[in-house]
Every structure is written in C-alpha cells, then in structure tokens.
Amino acid sequence: MSDSVQPHRRQPNRLRRPWDSPGKKVLIVYAHQEPRSLNGSLKDVAVAELSQQGCTVTVSDLYAMNFEPRATGKDITGTLSNPGFFNYGVETHKAYEKRSLSSDITEEQKKLQEADLVIFQFPLYWFSVPAVLKGWMDRVLCQGFAFDFPGSYDDGFLKGKLAILSLTTGGTASMYSKTGVNGDFRYFLWPLQHGTLHFCGFNVLAPQISFGPEMASEEERKGMVASWAQRLKTIWEEEPIQCSHPWYFGQ
Amino acid sequence: MSDSVQPHRRQPNRLRRPWDSPGKKVLIVYAHQEPRSLNGSLKDVAVAELSQQGCTVTVSDLYAMNFEPRATGKDITGTLSNPGFFNYGVETHKAYEKRSLSSDITEEQKKLQEADLVIFQFPLYWFSVPAVLKGWMDRVLCQGFAFDFPGSYDDGFLKGKLAILSLTTGGTASMYSKTGVNGDFRYFLWPLQHGTLHFCGFNVLAPQISFGPEMASEEERKGMVASWAQRLKTIWEEEPIQCSHPWYFGQ
Numbered sequence: 001m002s003d004s005v006q007p008h009r010r011q012p013n014r015l016r017r018p019w020d021s022p023g024k025k026v027l028i029v030y031a032h033q034e035p036r037s038l039n040g041s042l043k044d045v046a047v048a049e050l051s052q053q054g055c056t057v058t059v060s061d062l063y064a065m066n067f068e069p070r071a072t073g074k075d076i077t078g079t080l081s082n083p084g085f086f087n088y089g090v091e092t093h094k095a096y097e098k099r100s101l102s103s104d105i106t107e108e109q110k111k112l113q114e115a116d117l118v119i120f121q122f123p124l125y126w127f128s129v130p131a132v133l134k135g136w137m138d139r140v141l142c143q144g145f146a147f148d149f150p151g152s153y154d155d156g157f158l159k160g161k162l163a164i165l166s167l168t169t170g171g172t173a174s175m176y177s178k179t180g181v182n183g184d185f186r187y188f189l190w191p192l193q194h195g196t197l198h199f200c201g202f203n204v205l206a207p208q209i210s211f212g213p214e215m216a217s218e219e220e221r222k223g224m225v226a227s228w229a230q231r232l233k234t235i236w237e238e239e240p241i242q243c244s245h246p247w248y249f250g251q
Numbered sequence: 252m253s254d255s256v257q258p259h260r261r262q263p264n265r266l267r268r269p270w271d272s273p274g275k276k277v278l279i280v281y282a283h284q285e286p287r288s289l290n291g292s293l294k295d296v297a298v299a300e301l302s303q304q305g306c307t308v309t310v311s312d313l314y315a316m317n318f319e320p321r322a323t324g325k326d327i328t329g330t331l332s333n334p335g336f337f338n339y340g341v342e343t344h345k346a347y348e349k350r351s352l353s354s355d356i357t358e359e360q361k362k363l364q365e366a367d368l369v370i371f372q373f374p375l376y377w378f379s380v381p382a383v384l385k386g387w388m389d390r391v392l393c394q395g396f397a398f399d400f401p402g403s404y405d406d407g408f409l410k411g412k413l414a415i416l417s418l419t420t421g422g423t424a425s426m427y428s429k430t431g432v433n434g435d436f437r438y439f440l441w442p443l444q445h446g447t448l449h450f451c452g453f454n455v456l457a458p459q460i461s462f463g464p465e466m467a468s469e470e471e472r473k474g475m476v477a478s479w480a481q482r483l484k485t486i487w488e489e490e491p492i493q494c495s496h497p498w499y500f501g502q
Contacts (some may be wrong), residue, residue, distance in 0.1 A: 033323060034337040069320040069382035072284055086285040087465075089421070124280035127377060127446030132384030138376050153432060170340070181404060184497055188442045195378030195439060214338075245434055249500050 021236045022054035025165055027115035031062045031122040031133040038168055038213040043121045046166075049232040058242045062132045068243040069135020070102060075102050089143060096144035101139050102230045108140040117162040117235070118202070124169045127188040137196055156201025162240065163202040165192060166210075166228065173211040185209060203240035273305035278366035282313045282373040282384040289419055289464040292476045293337045293374045297417075300483040309362050313383045319355060320386020326353050340394060347395040359391040368413040368486070369453070378439040388447055389409045397451040406454025413454040413491065416443060417479065418460075424462040436501045437461060445494055454491035 005141065028046060032039035043059065050057045050082045060067070071088050073080065076095040080086065099111075112118065122133050129137070141147070147156045169176065169185075176185040185207075193204045210224040241247055279297060283290035294310065298490075301308050311318070322339050324331065327346040331337065346352045352360075363369065369466050380388070392398070398407045420427065420436075427436035444455045459482065461475040492498055 033339060036336055037338075061322065063323065066321075069386060070314065071376070071381060071383070072314065072318075085287055087288075088284060125389050126320070126392070126450075127442030128385065130322060131382045131389050132322070132389070134377070134379065134385045135382030138382050138395070167421060182446065183292060183441070189440075190434070190440045191378030191442060195433065201376075237268070249438070 003037050014100050021050075024050075024053075024055045024115045024116045024236065025027070025114050025124075025194055026050050026057045026119065026120045027111050028057065028060055028121055029062065029133065029136060030057045031120075031136075033087045037123075038210060038221055039121055039123055040167075040227050042166055042208075045229045046119060046121070046168045046232060049229050054234075056237075058115070058194050060108060060136070061113065062136060065104075067136060068130050069138070070134070071138050075103055075105060075139060076100060093143040094140075096142050097209065101142070105139050105142070108136065111147050112140065112158070112161075113186065115161060117164070119164050119166055121166045122168075124167050127170050127182075129192065140198070141200055154200075154201065156199055159203075161199030162205055163197045163229065164205040164208060165189070166208040168210045168213050170214065171207075171212060176209075176211065190248045193241075198243040204243045205235070205238050206241055216218065272301070275301075275304075275306045275367045276365050277301050277306050277308045277368045278362050279308065279310045279370045279371065279372055280313065280384065280387060282371075282387075283311055283379045284314045285361065288399055288474065289472055290372055290374055290376075290473075293417055293419075293459075293479050296368060296476050297372070297482045297483060300480050306486075309366070311359060311387070312361065313387060318387060319382055320382050320389070322389050323385070326356060326390060327351060328353055330410065341391075342395040343443060347393050352393070356390050356393070359387065359401055360396050363391065363409070366412060368415070370415050372417045373419075375418050375439070378433075380443065390448070392451055403450050403452075405452065407450055410452030410454075412453050413456055414448045414461060415486075416440070417455040417459040419464050421459045421465065423466065424460075427460075427462065441499050444492075445499065448458075449494040455494045456486070456489050457492055 026046075028043055030039070030043045032043075034040060047057050047059065052194065068074075071092075073086055073091070075088075076091050077100045078098075080091055082093045084092070092101065099106075120129070120133065122129050125131070146158055151157055171180075171182055174180050175182045178184045182188075189207060193207070197204050208228055210228070213221050213224060216224070265285075271317055277297075279294055281294045283289070285291060286469075293381075298308050298310065307502050319325075324337055324342070328344050329349075329351045329478050331342055332345045333341070371384065374380070374424070379385065397409055403410055406475065422431075423435075426433045429435045433439075440458060444458070447453050459479055461479070464472050464475060467475070
C-alpha cells in the first residue's frame, strides 16, 4: 500500500468513544466471483478480525446473491406514479416513501441503515467498481433513503456512518502514481468516494488498495491480507479523510 | 453545454478525408429505460442525422435487450481453463482467443469492430455510467479483443475508432464546475474517457453534456436535442481531445 494512503489515527490516549468496536455493526459489500481469490481472502479476514473484536458483521456477497444490477421498473412493486413516462429516480423516490421498493433493495437498505461501518471489497474494473456493485449503488442508494435535496454531501442521510473502499488493482502502485500511465489512484476514487459515498453523507476512511496481486508472489499476497487485518485492529480509531477536491487533485 | 466542452473543428477548407461520413458505421450504445426521455430523444436524433448523412447506424438498446451486466462464468461457453479457481480476466481472455465467449458478448464485439464511431448515450448515475452500461464495458471490452499487454492506451486494439460520451446530468453546469459542489465535470470523465476508452485505443471526442434537463423547460430540452443534432452535422470534422492528465486536471 502506498504511504500516501496510510490512514490517520485518532489520538491514542483518548477516552473511550461511542464508536469503539464492541457491539458495532459492519456491512461488507463484496463483489468477487471466486471465494479463494485475494478479494475473498480480504473479505474473510475482515469478517474474522471484526467478529473477534465483538462486532456484528454482515456480508452482501453480490455474485452469490445474483444481485440485480439493472435499474428498471421491476424495482417498484405495485403501480407506477407515471406509467406512461418512466423516470427511474422519481419512481424509486416515491416508492421509497410508499415502502413499495422491491425486497432485494429494501433488504440492502436495512443492512445499510443498521451499519456503523460499510466496507466495499472489490477488484477494480475499468477504474471503477464491477457492474454488479455499481448496480448495488444505483439501486440501493435511492433518493429519500440515502439523500435528498436538501440532504446531500455533509447532510447526506447516511451521515455518521463510516465507509471504506478495499480494492485490488491489475496494475502496480507505480502505474497508479501521478507520473504513471494510469494517473494517481486518487483520480479514479473521486466518483466513488466523493460523488457517491460522501454525497450520501458517509465519512470516508482512507482506501485500502492492494496493488497488482496477480503480479505478486504468494508471500506478497499474504502480506496484503495481513496488512488489512492489522489495519482493521485499529480501524475504529481512524479519522476520515477530508473528502474534497484537494485530497484528490492537490491544491 | 459549457463552452469548455465545445469541440475543436478540423480546418474547413480541407480535402475530402477518408473519415467523411458517407458509408461510415456508427454504433450507439444506449442506456435509458424510457424511449420518450431526453436520452431517448438524443439517441433518436443521432440515428436520424447520421442516417441522413449516409452512415450505417446500429443501436444497442441495453435495457430493451435486457443486457446482462454481471461478469460471471456464464460468459465462457464450454470448459473453463481453471475450473477450480475462477479468474474472470484470465478466462475471458482465453475464451476470446478460443472463440468461446457467450454470444451476447461476441455480438457486441462484432458491432464494435465494425464501427468507425461509437456514441455512448446515458444519464449520469453516481458520477458514472448506469450499471447496465458498466456491465457492457466490463464484459465486451475484454483482453485480447480491446487491449492486451502490450497493447493499451495509444496502442489499444480499438485505435483508429472515435468515441464520444453523450450524457445527461441531474445537476446544473454550475454544480459541475471547479468551484461547484460536484467539482469539474472533467473529473468524473477520467475513469470513462481515459481509463476505459483511451485505454482501449479510442480517439475520444469532446463529451456532449446535457446539464440538468429535469430542471429545464421544455424549450430548453428541445434546444439540447437541436444542439446535439447540429454538432453531429460536422462530427466527422472534429479533432479528438488530448486525452491525458492536463485535459482533466489542468497543468
């Protein structure tokens, strides 16, 4: 992991805070097809470590659930507000208010509502999340539930919750540097961390990026898993990033 | 449309070039649920204008096709290379070489291979494409077909083709400015234009952004459609953007 994504720690001699780990609820939204992949190991070690701390951990295993990514009229049960002109955002907003969203959406919203910390565990696909996880964001984070107008960014409805992206890349860390072919890794984080998580009010923790596991040795991959497990031991002490323009693009 | 996304024109008194419009092939990858939406109108006017120019226009209407967004083992017909450990990138690369990708992928690859220009028409969902379109990118643009190592960015396998993002936003142009809450619109284009299209070798034309149609008047929406139709009249004369760091984030 690059030094620049090292998390900030809260002061060690602090009083016990309400967000300390025992009793905390964690949701892991997991998007990998292969349980024995590095993503699978990172998810498993997070479940183990956080459970051991006394947290309640729930995993949404999107491929195993065959989670629907497409945003369609099927997401609204019962009658549409305007059957002659389908507007997904308007219809799902109204359906949320009327409690008539499809059950796969409401089940995820319930998990999210209860969570203190949400971990997104995924391999980077095209500088972003795999479509199955994009569909989770498109469908679960609907207006009325996750945000409204007013009610976005620092006033987003999921404020008070923590979120962290834990992802693997195909390229190496140097390829994702300012002078690398892929540009700084922070650039591709903007739509996800700022445009999605911060927009909904989350406090975003520094990302956990496991660079290039397929080019790494077995020992190095084990180091990536161990590093994540180690970080999770003190995850509740971390300060969120300042999720605004300078963090991503400099001054 | 913001001034800053105005396309550059080639010199008007040029000789006739091989990319002039008659006989050109255009693929429109379209992701909206409602035919009568602004996205639907923008797609329709592009079909009409480009057909009128003598182009052959093909539309992939992803919602109407119920296009599968999830990247799974079903994308490979026949035997997996390693059934005991599923690696999507490795398996689809090998399946591409062995011509054993699923037919919905190969049909899109054929359309793409034949196209001189690809237009992506979609509403912005979470600073990115809707999941159904993300799935098209995840599944269709596989290694071996769209890129390889070496064979990315300027050497990507789709080089020589043009691509353009035509998108609608929820927010206004001022919200997508450097000082706006959503940051400059160019920031969210980075993963799509650079990390995906440029990575595969496309020459990227300036985006066509229709800002905030739901907050606009009917007349303003008609203006957005007319503006797109007008631009398409001379689309073959446009120079691609310089798709690298400074275009997105400044010097």
